[in-house]
Amino acid sequence: MTATATLTRHAPDNADSRVVDWVDSIAELTQPDRIVWCDGSAAERQRLLDEAVAAGTLIRLNPEKRPNSYLARSNPSDVARVESRTFICSEREDDAGPTNNWAAPAEMRVTLTGLFRGAMRGRTMYVMPFSMGPVGSPLARLGVQVTDSPYVVLSTGTMTRMGADALAQIGPRTEWVPAVHSVGAPLQPGDADVAWPCNETKYIVHYPETREIWSYGSAYGGNAILAKKAFALRIASKIGEQEGWLAAHMLLLKVTNPSGRAFHVAAGFPSACGKTNFAMLKPSMPGWTVETIGDDIAWMAPGPDGRLRAINPEAGFFGVAPGTGHSTNPTAIATVQSDTIFTNVALTDDGDVWWEGLTEETPSHLVDWLGRDWTPDSEAPAAHPNSRFTVSADLCPSIADTWDDPAGVPIDAVIFGGRRATNVPLVAQARSWEHGVYIGATLASERTAAAEGTLGELRRDPFAMLPFSGTHMADHWQHWLTVGERLGRSGQAPLIFQVNWFRRGEDGRFLWPGFSENSRALAWMTERIEGRADAVDSPFGLVPVDGAIDYAAAGVSREDWDALFAIEPEALSAEADDTDVFLARMGAKVPAAVMRQHAEFRARL
Ligand SMILES: Nc1nc2c(ncn2[C@@H]2O[C@H](COP(=O)(O)OP(=O)(O)OP(=O)(O)O)[C@@H](O)[C@H]2O)c(=O)[nH]1
Numbered sequence: 383m384t385a386t387a388t389l390t391r392h393a394p395d396n397a398d399s400r401v402v403d404w405v406d407s408i409a410e411l412t413q414p415d416r417i418v419w420c421d422g423s424a425a426e427r428q429r430l431l432d433e434a435v436a437a438g439t440l441i442r443l444n445p446e447k448r449p450n451s452y453l454a455r456s457n458p459s460d461v462a463r464v465e466s467r468t469f470i471c472s473e474r475e476d477d478a479g480p481t482n483n484w485a486a487p488a489e490m491r492v493t494l495t496g497l498f499r500g501a502m503r504g505r506t507m508y509v510m511p512f513s514m515g516p517v518g519s520p521l522a523r524l525g526v527q528v529t530d531s532p533y534v535v536l537s538t539g540t541m542t543r544m545g546a547d548a549l550a551q552i553g554p555r556t557e558w559v560p561a562v563h564s565v566g567a568p569l570q571p572g573d574a575d576v577a578w579p580c581n582e583t584k585y586i587v588h589y590p591e592t593r594e595i596w597s598y599g600s601a602y603g604g605n606a607i608l609a610k611k612a613f614a615l616r617i618a619s620k621i622g623e624q625e626g627w628l629a630a631h632m633l634l635l636k637v638t639n640p641s642g643r644a645f646h647v648a649a650g651f652p653s654a655c656g657k658t659n660f661a662m663l664k665p666s667m668p669g670w671t672v673e674t675i676g677d678d679i680a681w682m683a684p685g686p687d688g689r690l691r692a693i694n695p696e697a698g699f700f701g702v703a704p705g706t707g708h709s710t711n712p713t714a715i716a717t718v719q720s721d722t723i724f725t726n727v728a729l730t731d732d733g734d735v736w737w738e739g740l741t742e743e744t745p746s747h748l749v750d751w752l753g754r755d756w757t758p759d760s761e762a763p764a765a766h767p768n769s770r771f772t773v774s775a776d777l778c779p780s781i782a783d784t785w786d787d788p789a790g791v792p793i794d795a796v797i798f799g800g801r802r803a804t805n806v807p808l809v810a811q812a813r814s815w816e817h818g819v820y821i822g823a824t825l826a827s828e829r830t831a832a833a834e835g836t837l838g839e840l841r842r843d844p845f846a847m848l849p850f851s852g853t854h855m856a857d858h859w860q861h862w863l864t865v866g867e868r869l870g871r872s873g874q875a876p877l878i879f880q881v882n883w884f885r886r887g888e889d890g891r892f893l894w895p896g897f898s899e900n901s902r903a904l905a906w907m908t909e910r911i912e913g914r915a916d917a918v919d920s921p922f923g924l925v926p927v928d929g930a931i932d933y934a935a936a937g938v939s940r941e942d943w944d945a946l947f948a949i950e951p952e953a954l955s956a957e958a959d960d961t962d963v964f965l966a967r968m969g970a971k972v973p974a975a976v977m978r979q980h981a982e983f984r985a986r987l
């Protein structure tokens with residue numbers, strides 16, 4: 383018997399034997415020095431925080447400025463999702479589709495077994511049972527992740543319901559998704575550790591049929607907090623297709639109008655395109671309120687009443703720091719006042735954090751995300767463009783009291799959006815569910831710092847799921863059509879809209895002020911649901927009639943307002959050509975309804 387096998391007996395007494403056997407088998411492969419079963423308690427969290435400070439992984443911030451908060455600086459090479467190293471290993475390549483990296487599962491297993499052999503030597507393996515969604519909710523799902531990164535344990539503890547309660551849910555017949563994570567940096571006896579261990583070799587691997595996740599070499603959020611993008615989107619999109627529900631890269635919010643009527647909205651924008659900001663919107667319009675339910679992921683299923691019901695499977699926010707300030711997102715600023723882990727932001731001289739966009743004045747001296755002295759004369763930004771905050775949803779002042787309702791909330795509207803300097807109007811309503819699916823399917827957006835790649839480059843990001851689908855993207859579209867038909871039969875399908883906060887004028891400036899003023903577009907959408915606001919036809923769908931949105935109150939000139947909806951036939955025709963190429967690339971599985979909608983789009987130009 384090895385030492386690790388002995389330690390595994392410290393599994394909690396109620397741990398399901400399949401979980402214990404699986405943990406044993408991973409320990410056998412990865413050879414950690416110690417195994418710790420996480421209970422999710424506050425005491426455990428504090429112990430891990432203290433250990434991470436001692437190890438140099440976390441810097442404790444000034445408790446008078448930022449109580450119970452910490453700064454992590456990653457290895458400079460480990461700052462974002464690595465899409466080129468992310469794989470969907472379905473049995474058949476065609477089930478992963480042309481937008482995913484694919485490898486044969488048997489071959490990938492051999493590669494990963496080689497990499498994971500002894501990968502945790504000298505480290506502790508943490509076992510984290512977790513629930514995505516309120517523990518015990520019919521919409522919730524269970525998983526167990528092992529990791530050798532205390533930073534990942536702390537992050538998972540905030541982002542999910544992690545610990546003893548989740549473990550207690552796993553019985554002999556319960557389904558749970560196993561997820562294996564290692565930073566890929568074993569320590570030999572006598573080796574000194576580094577603050578952010580990782581490996582140049584990275585693999586983020588999903589087996590959709592057997593519902594397993596393996597991640598190697600990175601400790602960055604989206605690569606390593608496997609409950610989030612890997613499970614709640616990539617694996618869940620496959621499960622949802624098999625079971626008739628939707629896993630969506632969408633925020634969830636509740637908006638209440640001045641007469642007290644509430645609406646629930648799910649909105650899908652690509653990474654770093656405004657989900658967290660929209661979810662925490664402070665309306666500029668008097669009498670309106672927005673409450674937050676989720677800021678990144680929605681699981682939605684037709685409910686017993688025939689309506690689409692949604693839960694936020696997460697328990698916290700992993701939000702983009704740069705651009706988040708008192709004037710843009712005061713709610714997020716209030717949320718991260720305490721109990722927050724910041725990653726790759728700058729450190730102020732008084733032990734607090736700073737990033738571009740936090741305040742109007744720039745501090746005269748900082749320590750940047752790389753640990754170097756920084757002044758306003760420095761060329762590089764002080765915070766990494768994809769620096770993040772990790773904080774519990776409970777701390778958000780705009781959180782809705784229904785945010786963790788096990789039954790979910792009924793969805794009235796679905797929105798798609800992207801970062802588009804040209805062509806796409808501020809807001810438009812899809813003519814039908816089918817038209818809405820076409821809008822989602824052909825969504826394009828400019829690249830951001832949330833993943834490796836060229837900033838600003840326009841790319842197709844269907845359903846904002848390009849990096850997050852565990853299936854063939856065209857199967858995902860067909861699945862949305864099928865769910866829509868089912869909702870349509872009870873006459874209760876949500877309306878679908880498209881928005882674009884990022885259109886620019888010829889001088890390069892944003893034409894729309896965004897943030898709190900986005901409430902004007904949201905209000906119009908709710909008025910469409912109520913049948914109170916008028917709209918006119920356009921190639922994109924139904925757009926507000928003159929006077930339906932008070933743009934002047936948002937400080938927008940008549941000229942800019944017109945430019946926000948301008949139709950440039952040549953540019954649109956070029957975009958339609960590009961859509962042809964994109965749909966051809968997606969192959970024979972593209973639903974006929976999407977092709978039909980594309981033909982109609984062309985005909986309307
Ligand atoms: N101009 C403009 N910028 C915005 C708006 N909303 C958000 N942003 C900026 O866009 C960036 C990303 O916004 P987030 O709300 O964090 O985006 P996200 O979709 O939650 O990103 P992920 O967490 O990566 O999925 C931030 O720098 C925001 O300040 C808007 O309405 N107008």
Ligand SMILES: O=C([O-])CC(=O)C(=O)O
Pocket residue numbers: 462463602603604605610611652653654678700832833
């Ligand atoms: O998953 C991540 O790493 C962060 C995130 O929310 C995104 O990129 O969409």
Ligand SMILES: [Mn+2]
Pocket residue numbers: 654657658677678700701702
């Ligand atoms: Mn976000």
